[in-house]
Amino acid sequence: MSAPILAVEGIEKTFGALRALGPISVALQPGERLGIIGPNGSGKTTLINCLTGTLTPSAGEVWFLGRKVTGLAPHLRARMGLARSFQIPKPFTGMTVLENLLVPLDHLHDVADPHVRAMEVLDSVGLAGRAAHEAGGLTQLELRKLELARALAGRPKVLIADEAMAGLSNREIDDVLVILERLNEAGVAVIMIEHIMHAVMRFSHRIICLETGLLIADGLPDAVANDPLVQKVYFGEQAHH
Amino acid sequence: MTAKASVMTAASPRPRAPARLPGNRTLLFTLGALAVLALGGVMTQTLANPYVFFAAFVIVQSVALATGWNVLGGYAGYINFGATAFYGAGAYTAAFLLKAFDASIFLCLPAAALVGGGLGLMMGYMTLRVQGVYFAIGTIALVVMAHTLVLNIDYLGGASGMALMAPEPPAWTGGQVQFVFLVMLGIAVLAVACARWIEISWVGRGFRALRASEEAAECAGVPTFKLKLSACAISGAILAMTGAPLIFYASFIEPETVFGLALALNAIAMPLIGGKRSWPGPIIGAVLLGSVQQAATITISSELNILLVGVVLIGFVAAAPDGILGLIDTLRKGRR
Amino acid sequence: MFLDQFVNAIGTGVMLGSIYAALALGLAVTFGLLHIPNIAHPAFVVAGAYVVAVGNSYGFDPLLVAVVALVPFYVAGLAFYEFYARLFERRGAADTMNALTLFFGVSLVVETALLMKFGTNQQSVNVAYVGQSLVIGLLSLPYRLLVPALLAPVMIGLLWVYLHFTHAGIAIRAVAHDERALSVSGIDPRWIKRHAFGIAAATAVIAGAALIIVGPVDPFGGRLMIGRAFAVVVLAGMGSLPGTIAAGILIGVSESLVAAFASPSWAPAVAFSILLATLALRPAGLFGVRR
Numbered sequence: 001m002s003a004p005i006l007a008v009e010g011i012e013k014t015f016g017a018l019r020a021l022g023p024i025s026v027a028l029q030p031g032e033r034l035g036i037i038g039p040n041g042s043g044k045t046t047l048i049n050c051l052t053g054t055l056t057p058s059a060g061e062v063w064f065l066g067r068k069v070t071g072l073a074p075h076l077r078a079r080m081g082l083a084r085s086f087q088i089p090k091p092f093t094g095m096t097v098l099e100n101l102l103v104p105l106d107h108l109h110d111v112a113d114p115h116v117r118a119m120e121v122l123d124s125v126g127l128a129g130r131a132a133h134e135a136g137g138l139t140q141l142e143l144r145k146l147e148l149a150r151a152l153a154g155r156p157k158v159l160i161a162d163e164a165m166a167g168l169s170n171r172e173i174d175d176v177l178v179i180l181e182r183l184n185e186a187g188v189a190v191i192m193i194e195h196i197m198h199a200v201m202r203f204s205h206r207i208i209c210l211e212t213g214l215l216i217a218d219g220l221p222d223a224v225a226n227d228p229l230v231q232k233v234y235f236g237e238q239a240h241h
Numbered sequence: 242m243t244a245k246a247s248v249m250t251a252a253s254p255r256p257r258a259p260a261r262l263p264g265n266r267t268l269l270f271t272l273g274a275l276a277v278l279a280l281g282g283v284m285t286q287t288l289a290n291p292y293v294f295f296a297a298f299v300i301v302q303s304v305a306l307a308t309g310w311n312v313l314g315g316y317a318g319y320i321n322f323g324a325t326a327f328y329g330a331g332a333y334t335a336a337f338l339l340k341a342f343d344a345s346i347f348l349c350l351p352a353a354a355l356v357g358g359g360l361g362l363m364m365g366y367m368t369l370r371v372q373g374v375y376f377a378i379g380t381i382a383l384v385v386m387a388h389t390l391v392l393n394i395d396y397l398g399g400a401s402g403m404a405l406m407a408p409e410p411p412a413w414t415g416g417q418v419q420f421v422f423l424v425m426l427g428i429a430v431l432a433v434a435c436a437r438w439i440e441i442s443w444v445g446r447g448f449r450a451l452r453a454s455e456e457a458a459e460c461a462g463v464p465t466f467k468l469k470l471s472a473c474a475i476s477g478a479i480l481a482m483t484g485a486p487l488i489f490y491a492s493f494i495e496p497e498t499v500f501g502l503a504l505a506l507n508a509i510a511m512p513l514i515g516g517k518r519s520w521p522g523p524i525i526g527a528v529l530l531g532s533v534q535q536a537a538t539i540t541i542s543s544e545l546n547i548l549l550v551g552v553v554l555i556g557f558v559a560a561a562p563d564g565i566l567g568l569i570d571t572l573r574k575g576r577r
Numbered sequence: 578m579f580l581d582q583f584v585n586a587i588g589t590g591v592m593l594g595s596i597y598a599a600l601a602l603g604l605a606v607t608f609g610l611l612h613i614p615n616i617a618h619p620a621f622v623v624a625g626a627y628v629v630a631v632g633n634s635y636g637f638d639p640l641l642v643a644v645v646a647l648v649p650f651y652v653a654g655l656a657f658y659e660f661y662a663r664l665f666e667r668r669g670a671a672d673t674m675n676a677l678t679l680f681f682g683v684s685l686v687v688e689t690a691l692l693m694k695f696g697t698n699q700q701s702v703n704v705a706y707v708g709q710s711l712v713i714g715l716l717s718l719p720y721r722l723l724v725p726a727l728l729a730p731v732m733i734g735l736l737w738v739y740l741h742f743t744h745a746g747i748a749i750r751a752v753a754h755d756e757r758a759l760s761v762s763g764i765d766p767r768w769i770k771r772h773a774f775g776i777a778a779a780t781a782v783i784a785g786a787a788l789i790i791v792g793p794v795d796p797f798g799g800r801l802m803i804g805r806a807f808a809v810v811v812l813a814g815m816g817s818l819p820g821t822i823a824a825g826i827l828i829g830v831s832e833s834l835v836a837a838f839a840s841p842s843w844a845p846a847v848a849f850s851i852l853l854a855t856l857a858l859r860p861a862g863l864f865g866v867r868r
Contacts (some may be wrong), residue, residue, distance in 0.1 A: 021351045052460055078462040090457035091448045106443035106460035150461060320674050323683055371856045374614045375807075377817050381616070382804040382849035388846060502797075506685065509678065545695050551685035558679045559664045 003066060005030045006051065006082070011060030011183055012117050013046050021046040021213040022060065028158065035204030036193045039233060042192050043213035048160055051191075052084050052139070053077050060117065065157070083156035087163040087193075093136035099126060099147060099155045108154030115118055118153060125149045125179050137171050141172045144214050148179055151225075160191045161182060162231035165199055173199055201225065209233070254468030274430045281426040285419040294422045295530075297533050298490060301422065303531040304485060305429040306504070307511035307523035308436050309479030313361075314509070315517030316448045317472035319373050323380035324480050325510035326355045327388040329499040331481030333397055336488040340396075346424055349485045358474040363544060369466065388500040402495025405488055407419020421490045428486070430548060432479045436520045439475070444468065455535055480508075503547055507531075510550050513557045516566025525565055579608055582716045586837040592726035594829020597848075598821040599729035599803055600738065601776035601785045601809035604753060608807075609815045610753040611770055613661070614677055619799035619806055620684035621778055625650065626784025626794045627691055630700040640728075640864045645784035647779045651811055654778025657683070658771040684799060687830065693795040699793035707790065723786030731823060732783060736776070738817050747835025749773045753816060808852035823863060827851070 002026035008194055012022030021043040028034050038044050049055040050062060053074035062070045071078055092100045101118040111117045122128045124231060125145045130138065138146060144164055161180060165173045177199060184190050194200045200221070207224040209217040211233045217224045224230055288294070306324065313319050321327075331353035338344035338352055364383065368376040380550050392400050412419030415464075447468050449457040459465050488494050511530050516522025534546060541549075561568050600622055607615040625646065632642030665676045706720040740746035748769045751759045756766045788794055808828055813820030832847045855862060 020548060024320040054456060054460070072463075073466075075462050075464045078460055084460050086457060090454035090455070092453040094453055095446070095449055099446065099475075103444075103446055103458065103463060104461040107447060107464070150457075276653075299825070318674055320677055322679075333645050337669060367853050367857065371860055374673060374677065375811075375856055377616070377674070378616065378803065379798070379849070379853070382845070382852075385800060385804065386846045389843065393840070470635065502685075509681070513678070544689050548686060548689040548693065551682050553588075555679060555682040558675050558682065562675050 002065070004028055004029060005032075005065060008047070008050065008057075008062045009061045009063065010064065011050055011057040013043075013050060013055060014058045017239065019213060020049070020176065022057070024064055024144075024210075026208060026215070026217050026218075027062075028191060030137075030157075030186055031182055031187050032187075032190055033203055033205045034191045035200040035207040036210065037195070037197075037200055037207060037230075038210035038236060039061060041161075041212075042209055042210040042226075044073075045162065046213070047210070048084065048162055048191075048193065051160060052082060063068065076108065078104070079156070081157035082160070083151035083152045083154065083158065083159040085109055085144075089140070089143040089147045091135035091143055091146055093134070095135055095137070096132050097135055098131040102148060104150055104153045107157075120207075121149050121153050124152075124182070126175070140167055141175070144176065145166065145179070152183065156188060158189045158191070160193075162193045163195065164192070164216070165194060165196055177203060215222070248322070251539075253458060263455060269347075270434070272391045274434060277575055280485060283421050285415050285423060291416060291418050294331035294416075297536060298418065298422045298425055300528060300531040301425045301429045301509060302486075302550065303507060303527035304524050305432045305483040306508050307515070307527040308478065308520065309476055309483060310508040311512040311517055311520075311523045312436055312439060312479065313472045313476035315512050315522070316436075316445060317467070317469055318452045319369070319375045319472070319508070321380045321476065323387075324375055324385035324507070325383075325500045325502075325505040326380065327360060327477045327480035329384075329387055329496070330360055331484030332487040332499050333484075333495055334481070336403055336494055337397060339488055343386045343408065345378070346421075346486060346489050347486035348380050349359050349489075350428070352481055353481040353485035354478040357484075358478035359480070361473040361475075361477020362470060364477075365470045369469050369473070375574040384500055384505065388496055391500075393399040393411060400496060400497065402493060402497075403488075404493045407489045407492055418490065421486050424489075425483075426485070426496075428482055432483070433520055433524065435475065435479065436523075440520055444471070448472070463554045481573075486519075503543065503550075506547060506550050506554070507534075509552045511561070512564070513554060514564055516564030518563060519566055521575070522564050541565060581715050582837055583715060583834075588716045588718055588832030589722065590830030591826050591827050592722040592829070593791075595726040595729040595822065596722070596784075596787050596808050596825075596827035597805050597829055598825030599725070599732055599780070599787050599823065601806040601813075602729075602732060602784065602818070603780040603819055604806045605764035605816075605818055605821050606736075606749075606777045606780075607815065608688045609810045609813070609817070610749065612753070612815075614673065615680055615774075615777070616677065616779060616803060617657075617680040617684040617687065618777065619802040620628055620687040621650070622688055622784045622788060622802065623794060623796065623799045624691060625782035626789040626798075627700060627785070628782060629786045629789055630702055630794070633702040633704075637685060639704060639786045640783075642726075643783045646782045650680050650782040651775040651779040653743065654775035654781075657778065658774035659669050662767060662770070664787060688796045688799060689761050695796070697795060699795045700789065701793040704790060721790055723833055725790050726786050728783065730826070732780060733818055733822060736780070739776075745769070745772060746766075750816075784867065791851070804845060804849040806854065808848040808855070811860075812855045812862055814865025817862065817864040820862065820864035 007027040009025050010023045011216050013020050016159060036044055036222060046055065050057045053072055061068055063078060064082060065080055092103060098118055100122060102114055105114040105118060119128060119131065122131055125148060127142060127145050127149060130142060135146065164177050167192055168176065173196065173237055180190055180203065192200060204221055206219065208215060209224055209230045214235065217227045217230050279361055287389060306328065310324050312322055318388065334356045335349035336352045338349050364376065364379055368379045397403055405459045407417060409415050414420040414423060450463055451465050452467060455465055510525040513526065513528035514530060515524065515526025557564065581594050604615060604618045607618065629639045629642045630644050633639050659681065663675065664679065684722045689723045707723065709720050711718040711720065711723060740750055748759065748764050752766045752769045760766050791816050803827060812824035812827065828848050828851055831851065832844045835847050
């Protein structure tokens with residue numbers, strides 16, 4: 001087994017008296033597809049924020065590409081190749097879709113012609129036709145695609161997709177899954193946080209489940225889905241399988 | 242049709258990238274800037290009445306002030322209520338250099354810029370890590386502190402001010418006020434060129450992203466803190482540089498006028514009136530407000546002037562926060 | 578001699594600090610609790626001082642005038658909030674900067690209006706006890722400082738009781754904490770915030786009375802007060818009302834010591850330095866309420 005590309009070791013995050021996360025240790029292998037599930041408030045987004053550097057953990061370490069990055073600013077981790085999309089899309093309003101992609105290209109991944117690269121990425125997610133449109137006026141699906149496109153622009157090594165499919169129809173979910181699958185085939189490790197079970201099950205090589213900030217399951221999709229602890233957490237005591 | 246195929250169809254034929262800004266826009270701007278400078282030079286040779294230059298100096302100074310303020314206030318979004326602290330720092334730096342070393346105005350300019358830049362950097366570093374609100378409050382206190390500092394330094398004249406003889410201007414300019422006017426014109430052109438470069442470059446893009454969503458910008462690779470500090474430094478440098486020619490213009494400076502409210506207020510009101518988002522905005526605001534104030538200077542008291550500008554400020558913040566340029570933009574979009 | 582100076586500097590500092598707390602009280606409500614950076618508050622305090630001066634010129638006791646003026650100032654606060662809310666509360670958090678400009682503009686208009694009406698000359702009040710002091714050993718406590726200084730704990734105490742034991746008061750604390758939850762339980766957050774602004778404006782007139790009893794006031798006195806007011810609120814910790822007394826005293830004593838042993842002209846810088854230091858070292862303040 002090769003060295004993990006991204007890992008957290010014993011991290012915890014407390015806000016005053018509230019322990020939101022940890023202690024927890026998770027490792028992501030290069031090229032892996034990791035699914036993260038868990039009820040609301042289980043610490044998924046806190047974990048993501050610690051991975052990206054938006055939050056600094058109260059204890060423990062974060063490793064990326066073999067380097068200790070705990071406390072390193074998010075923009076520096078982005079430059080190392082860590083990309084993320086947000087649960088509630090945060091487009092750069094007041095700028096066109098194309099300009100939204102030029103922003104990461106200004107700082108990541110030296111390209112000869114950023115405009116061409118930006119159009120390529122927009123094309124790959126199906127947004128090329130909206131390139132000149134102001135980012136604030138897009139549909140829900142388009143906004144989510146823009147989130148992903150913006151994350152992909154800099155050719156990341158790891159993509160964290162935080163509930164990228166929330167609120168989408170089945171057909172739209174398929175669209176997004178195709179984008180993520182193609183990305184993974186190109187060598188990018190993907191972490192998918194999702195509530196939409198069938199999508200996570202289809203997509204992931206491995207799934208972990210969080211509950212009140214702690215890891216309660218870690219394994220192959222089928223094993224995790226049939227884990228009684230996971231079922232209890234999602235469905236309550238009534239589940240009998 | 243499978244999901245994969247539907248996406249492929251939507252993707253082809255591949256559309257072309259939307260038209261980009263032609264590089265000759267910059268060429269046009271450069272030509273325009275040179276034309277403005279040339280016009281200034283021509284004015285010194287042809288206009289006999291020196292009063293024109295006094296008035297023109299004030300308006301051109303306003304353009305530089307408004308543009309410098311807007312780099313931080315409009316592009317990065319941090320309000321500076323104490324532009325006079327930086328302006329005053331530049332003015333007194335120049336006065337000090339003139340008094341102590343008989344320095345030429347051309348040495349005073351970069352020195353003032355350095356002082357202003359350093360001050361801006363310090364302010365930004367101390368306050369921006371927490372919240373933008375504290376930067377704004379800090380600038381209010383900064384004026385008080387700068388004012389107090391100057392009052393306590395006898396070498397700079399203290400409360401009664403400092404009178405100095407400026408060195409002889411180059412003969413071709415036709416006089417002291419014409420010469421200083423040209424220098425101020427150069428500063429204004431430099432300031433506008435700087436603001437324009439920031440606006441169209443990756444720096445400006447980073448600012449717009451930062452204002453839209455700081456968290457997303459940071460995760461997209463934008464070094465948000467460094468950018469904010471740069472804006473503080475650049476804005477401070479321009480504001481200070483704008484203050485440097487003052488001693489050469491008036492041969493006398495005193496804390497009351499240099500750190501006065503009217504200037505700090507204008508620095509905010511002019512970009513707000515003209516439009517904060519783009520480099521022509523501060524120019525429009527400065528020319529408009531500056532001209533009105535110059536024309537009304539005899540008829541209304543300075544207090545009424547401040548009151549009216551305050552009311553105008555409230556009006557624009559309430560009804561047209563993007564200024565005149567913003568109104569034009571809204572009108573254009575409404576027609577579609 | 579040194580001990581005498583030192584003890585009196587401390588005494589003056591404590592009294593001044595208490596007055597600063599009174600001044601900052603309105604800000605502690607609007608900024609500390611509601612997170613609305615109302616930089617126009619010191620201008621309202623100065624306006625309050627002028628109202629008190631005018632009332633006093635007819636022979637009434639300044640504190641009496643202030644109490645009578647409570648209701649008009651409360652109403653003015655309501656109107657002010659409405660004006661602000663209609664413009665900004667809809668647009669969201671990103672417009673804090675524009676809101677700041679609005680408050681700046683309002684403070685400017687208030688100050689300049691006062692300047693035009695009353696001129697640059699300072700206003701003061703005539704009260705019997707001004708000029709006399711209470712002497713305890715080495716300590717000399719001028720009444721012009723002592724009386725206003727005693728006001729602050731009373732005001733803060735009353736407000737604290739109000740915020741903790743009345744429905745409206747608890748609602749104000751709730752809206753600071755979670756606006757949506759409050760509206761779900763049937764209370765209009767806007768009404769509550771408007772009420773809070775009214776209370777803040779009411780405290781301004783009492784603080785204004787305190788200010789003018791201490792010494793003469795001119796229209797731009799607010800400028801010197803802004804740094805102190807924000808320093809008190811931040812050092813106390815956002816949302817902590819009792820903390821403002823402790824914070825005020827700390828700032829008052831520091832200023833007083835600097836004025837006595839270094840130079841009075843550096844005093845305005847002290848408050849702001851404390852503000853910056855607090856933000857850098859302990860942003861939650863002394864008694865900060867963590868959200």
